[in-house]
Amino acid sequence: MPELPEVELAARIVRRAAIGRTITSARVLHPSQRRGLPDEAAASLAGDAIVAVWRRGKHQLLRLKSGRTLHVHFRMTGDWVVLPSRCAPLPSHARVVLRFDDRSAIALDDPRALSNVTLHEPKADPLPRLGPDATSPSFNARWLRERCAGRRVAIKGALLDQRVVAGIGNIHASEALWLARLDPRVVAAGLTPAQYRAVVIGVKRTMALALARQRRYGTDANEPESYFVYGREGEPCRRCRTPVRRILQGARSSYFCPRCQRR
DNA sequence: AGTAACCTGTGC
């Protein structure tokens, strides 16, 4: 499941499960997935092989021996499930299944079926315009200030904008702003230099904590106890014990401490 | 900037 840390773990899993194996069949099991990967495109995958797996933001790129690229985006609820053998049962919401020549397979498991899987010809670039990864040194206070200048978005909205910074989603945006002690509704263009720095530090720290959690506990690492504020409405702030508030910003929940996160 | 749309599941 899918912000940068979860997608990073997923990419590692496919890398280990799929690199060097030849695809014997690709099956698409849900009509909405067929829009991105029609049966004919899926059929053309047989005989090809996965030679490299990259992650950029929340996107995964599976580079094929033919030079083509499978672009995968999990959206809200996608995840990879590895099937070690022919008799391993498919996960309950398998949407796309890639079988390999050693009889293992990977399945895209996605209850809401919002994930995207698309196949691209060798020279195509499937990625949309993205800012630097949240974990990249290129994502720094100067970059953030420049990308927010002249806009009226709240800082929470700016962090969710993948053209500003890639990989942050609704959970980690709230977490990063708690660390930065900044109210999610503050207009991003109006921050002080120190506040831009605090936001960037908050983002890096949030990513590092989540990546460490992912490595230790895998996909089950996302419990409310893991977070400073996300999903903890009414529970005490971990700094000052003030009850955490939930508000809606553009139909998405933001969680914050009304006492120690300033406007 | 806000809202619907894409889908299905869960919990109140």
Add this chain to the structure above:
DNA sequence: GCACAGGTTACT
């Protein structure tokens, strides 16, 4: 029943 869910795009 309704609100809500870790995302993104395309419309007012």
